[in-house]
Amino acid sequence: MNTTRVILVAVGGQGNLLASSVLGEAALLSQIPVRMSEIHGMAQRGGVVESAMVFGDAKSPVISDGEADVLVGFEPSETLRALKKCNNQTVVITNLEPLPPFTVAIGKGVYPDLNELQNLIRAKTARLISIDAVRLAREAGNELAVNMVLLGALIQTEKLPVKAETVKEVIRTKTKQAFVESNIKAFELGFSAAQQKNK
Amino acid sequence: MHKLLSDQRDKKMLLLGNEAIARGAIEAGLAIGATYPGTPSSEISAALFEISHQSDLYFEYSTNEKVALEVAAAAANCGLRSMAIMKHVGLNVAADALMTLAYVGVKGGMVILSADDPFMFSSQNEQDNRYYGKLSGLPVLEPSSVDEAKEMIKYAFELSEKLQEPVLFRTTTRINHSSGIVTLGDIAPVNSSGDFVKDPFSYVTVPAVSRNLHVKLLKHWDEAKSISENSPYNLIEGDGPCGIVCNGISYNYVSDAVKDLGCEEKVKILKIGFSNPMPESTVKNFLKGCEKVLVVEEGEPYMEETVKAFAQEEGSTIPIKGKSPSHFSRLYEYSPALVRKVIAEYLDLAYQPPAIPDMSDVPEIPQRPPNLCAGCSHRATFYIAKQAAAGMETIIPTDIGCYTLGLLPPMSMADFVICMGSSVTTSCGFSKATNKKVISFIGDSTFFHSGIPGLINAVFNNHNFTLFILDNGTTAMTGHQPNPGVDMTLLNQTGFGRVDIEDVVRAVGVKEVTVIQPFKLKKSIEAVKKAFEFKGVSVVISREMCTLYAKSLKLQKGKRYRVSDKCKNHRDCINQLGCPAFFLNEGRVQINPAQCTGCAVCVQVCPENAILPIKE
Ligand code: SF4
């Protein structure tokens, strides 16, 4: 079996650990070997959370720089920061809504221009899918479902041997009952947003 | 029911390494567990604590790692299966107990889990705790994967009972915080009724007894050696002429690299999972078939030294490489690409490094360091201390917890920290060595962990400093675990005592004790000024619940604040307080209502009274 390596980066509180566990459970249901590792340096205190997911036969749960097949960024400047994980074959999916770090608020840094940021990513990778995930999450009825929107977009790329139906089944059984409906909706909106970008 | 209590044998589950370890302990019939929380081990204890309310397991948050180890040691000497769980530096705290417990040994199986943290994702050092095995004479096991970790825990209990010695179970962050698919096994019944058979001449370690016990330990060591020799966790793969010895997470990197490089024919891999004592004959036989050997292990050259010693005994002169500038470092973590590169060079194979994008035209991306939460009471306390100390030359020893982040600007309230409890004790030293005002900070859990002896020392030796005890009602940094000062009824838990910090401070003889509510700035600053003037040791207890904890308990107050147009853009709120709820919008300060917790500290800092409550 081929190995597919996916990196998810987010800011603490954006729910990427839930996204990766949903994806991991979907792989388990699909009988695809999966290993993941997460680095959450004080995530609850506003730091960066990174999960690496390795599908297929490789044993290492870690992804080296330049070796991600897909990068999913929950926050545009964090997507850009994680670009070193990519190569010119990588597909990048990013949410476009910035969460400027506090260093910007106190004037200790400048937030990158969103157009320039996207051009840079496009120039260095195979493909960029930019999504206004916060708007779609709101549309789905739950602002916090950014993770499900991005998951939908990821599945649409067909870079992973996991079917949309399987992911939805996991969302139904493993996410909080009160949010299942909005999570599914968000997943579908992300899926079709990525489809639009394909056209 | 907790998901780790599932009795569905052969069910496949996606588990975090730490959950797999907890499940392994449950399958082994763990009866008594104790811990002091510490990343990357904390999720093991979180799971076991929860499970203990639903099963016959007894599990406690102890005041520190030494206490935890001794609680478990006594249980194991009553014939029960016990476990002590800690992060790597925690084993330093427990080391005194460990060294002589090795002499005494155990009756029931006892596993001591040490979670090492190469690269120091969340630690103050990256010490390699395999050396504790050598130092104490105890066996060391190291899993390479999540599923292996679960099985190995069961093996560890059996091994401990066979040897009548505690077993060190050493993980690294990449095992603890990895997830993988685990197959559930049967859950062994818990035997929770122990009995202690008096035998003082085996248990009371006066010199005459210990002289015999050391002989016994060495006998156990020899037995351990022969078990290690045949352990299923020390195994050889392949039979090429180039040897690779590896352990833990590195085994996966080696395995993948050999496959990616297509050099299966060239190598022979010795994977070491039972790493102390090393399997002598296995290693020696392995060396015989090799032209050269590469040792791949994160951390110190622990296996490398042993392999070299074995080769010397055999009169072998084959090159054995590991740590060196052209191979592997003693620093930080390894990665799949690094291991692939070194193996390719070692075997003289063509190697294509990953094509990392050229980042030279990427503008500097603003850093995102972790920050104290919006509305964190520590920020208010730092502000108060800073105002009260205006004009003084200060030295600020701090301690280990969220408040270590006080190091960052705009607070810059941390000058020195080495370990748990060191704020108090180094304050004693700093105040003797200099004439500067020494102000130190320690959290509630850390105070109970190892702050109290330092404070007693300060009283007895009449040192001169002010200690802030930041009592936020929980062990915040590691994920809100209980400590002896915590009100357990808030967590719907009964049957716990509660130790009042103020009572402790007064009882050890501190004469100048002030309790402040840090969200009341003016009153607090006045009180703290008085504490600073006191000659001798003064203590300020700053009492306010951790806001993240309050939120999880649904105890946060509703009010939120906004910046009104009275704001004259002094930005004192940003420059002196730096609550992360602030942001700049077209050059004007605003508050993100989704982040504001309503502490109203900024309201008191603003000279224009421009920050007002949002009317709901
Ligand atoms: S978790 Fe609690 S103590 Fe830690 S930074 Fe947040 S509010 Fe402060």
Ligand code: SF4
């Ligand atoms: S009241 Fe002010 S200091 Fe407190 S959380 Fe809100 S913005 Fe931050």
